[in-house]
Amino acid sequence: xxxxxxxxxxxxxxCLFPAEVPVHRAVHDSRIxxxxxxxxxxxxxxxxxHRFLSDAYARGASAALVSDRRxxxxxxxxxxxxxxxxxxxxxxxxxxxxxxxxxFVGITGSNGKTTTKRLLTHFLSSSRAVYVAPGNYxxxxxxxxxxxxxxxxxxVGIFELGAERPGEIAPLAETLxxxxxxxxxxxxxxLAAFGTLDAIAAEKWALVESLPREGVAIVNxxxxxxxxxxxxSTRPCITVGFDVGEVxxxxxxxxxxxxxxxxxPSLHLEAPLLGRHNGVNLLLAAVAAVRLGAPxxxxxxxxxxxxxxxxxxxxxxxxxxxxxxxxxxxxxASTAAALRVLAETGNxxxxxIFVFGDMLDLGSESDGYHREIAHLAAGLGIDRxxxxxxxxxxxxxxxxxxxxxLIPRDRLATELLSRLPGSTPDAVVLVKxxxxxxxEELVDALLAP
Numbered sequence: 001x002x003x004x005x006x007x008x009x010x011x012x013x014x015c016l017f018p019a020e021v022p023v024h025r026a027v028h029d030s031r032i033x034x035x036x037x038x039x040x041x042x043x044x045x046x047x048x049x050h051r052f053l054s055d056a057y058a059r060g061a062s063a064a065l066v067s068d069r070r071x072x073x074x075x076x077x078x079x080x081x082x083x084x085x086x087x088x089x090x091x092x093x094x095x096x097x098x099x100x101x102x103x104f105v106g107i108t109g110s111n112g113k114t115t116t117k118r119l120l121t122h123f124l125s126s127s128r129a130v131y132v133a134p135g136n137y138x139x140x141x142x143x144x145x146x147x148x149x150x151x152x153x154x155x156v157g158i159f160e161l162g163a164e165r166p167g168e169i170a171p172l173a174e175t176l177x178x179x180x181x182x183x184x185x186x187x188x189x190x191l192a193a194f195g196t197l198d199a200i201a202a203e204k205w206a207l208v209e210s211l212p213r214e215g216v217a218i219v220n221x222x223x224x225x226x227x228x229x230x231x232x233s234t235r236p237c238i239t240v241g242f243d244v245g246e247v248x249x250x251x252x253x254x255x256x257x258x259x260x261x262x263x264x265p266s267l268h269l270e271a272p273l274l275g276r277h278n279g280v281n282l283l284l285a286a287v288a289a290v291r292l293g294a295p296x297x298x299x300x301x302x303x304x305x306x307x308x309x310x311x312x313x314x315x316x317x318x319x320x321x322x323x324x325x326x327x328x329x330x331x332x333a334s335t336a337a338a339l340r341v342l343a344e345t346g347n348x349x350x351x352x353i354f355v356f357g358d359m360l361d362l363g364s365e366s367d368g369y370h371r372e373i374a375h376l377a378a379g380l381g382i383d384r385x386x387x388x389x390x391x392x393x394x395x396x397x398x399x400x401x402x403x404x405x406l407i408p409r410d411r412l413a414t415e416l417l418s419r420l421p422g423s424t425p426d427a428v429v430l431v432k433x434x435x436x437x438x439x440e441e442l443v444d445a446l447l448a449p
Contacts, residue, residue, distance in 0.1 A: 025038065109204060161207055355412070
């Protein structure tokens with residue numbers, strides 16, 4: 001990272017209690033501060049980072065971005081006073097990004113961002129110095145924090161851009177300034193804030209509009225809203241898909257692993273993933289890797305050794321068969337995709353069970369979307385549905401009552417385990433719901449010895 005003097009100059013701040021110490025990265029959580037970090041004291045709706053300045057310095061912080069002089073503790077060093085620490089963080093991240101002569105990639109979409117990011121990283125990391133933003137650092141706070149940790153020796157930097165309300169992608173893209181953009185899908189996620197799918201598409205497309213003249217977007221052409229925007233875009237777009245697109249592929253198999261054949265460039269991709277929806281992620285990442293110079297043979301080899309992301313349609317062995325752990329989050333598109341994987345898994349005698357948790361943040365159309373999922377589960381022949389939450393329960397009662405079983409959440413693991421003895425493991429249980437429901441706790445109970 002920059003020196004303390006350079007940081008103060010970039011953010012136009014006043015440095016109090018100066019000391020000559022190196023700075024490695026920026027963090028906003030005092031609990032993870034390590035020696036050499038720059039602590040950013042952010043004010044939030046629940047707490048104020050200024051309250052934790054002493055803790056940050058005790059853990060070895062080299063400096064801090066602060067706005068409240070009165071909160072600076074006596075043991076402070078390099079307390080850089082600015083009007084707004086978050087604005088200063090963005091400016092610092094943008095400056096650090098400009099100082100690194102790497103290719104930066106931005107990925108956005110309603111579903112598949114993390115899997116696509118992880119796949120692309122895996123394809124490139126054997127021969128390139130790749131930096132990937134950790135976890136879900138894809139917000140107005142997370143992305144600039146991740147940027148400041150980018151090593152100067154990076155060849156390719158790969159970042160997600162997320163949005164929960166209109167107007168969030170454009171400033172993230174401005175900070176990241178990518179030259180390659182990947183767009184996965186447009187789906188009913190955060191509809192309470194956006195209102196319509198077209199508004200979500202416009203928000204995601206802001207990433208493409210941020211590209212420089214020489215930049216390129218790789219777009220999922222199977223998504224009609226993205227395809228339409230690509231056709232009218234003033235930025236160069238490479239459209240990819242299984243039904244339409246300049247780069248065309250076909251799915252050979254979706255289980256027990258995903259197999260995708262790409263026509264041109266010629267690629268045969270086998271990856272330990274499930275479902276057609278992951279085929280889109282695999283195709284996008286492979287085409288991006290080719291664009292970034294990875295040999296076809298290396299991409300094919302690396303696809304076979306990919307490790308899936310935890311809690312994202314992750315098959316986990318249980319005494320009774322398999323748990324499909326898809327508890328990270330849920331929206332209608334991802335839930336429908338997971339249900340189709342459940343219906344395809346196993347053999348004709350396999351018992352298929354769906355633990356259907358509420359899908360949150362869907363706005364006024366929430367009841368309709370929950371009914372669509374319940375109807376799909378019934379139509380796919382899922383044996384038993386266990387709803388969790390008011391919306392899922394109401395929907396299942398309305399359109400899938402014959403397959404619905406109402407069990408209190410705290411008794412559900414016991415109920416399932418009693419019905420699924422381990423002597424003949426032939427059952428598959430899909431557990432899916434929004435993150436706030438913490439359904440990973442149910443998965444842990446089902447897998448407990």
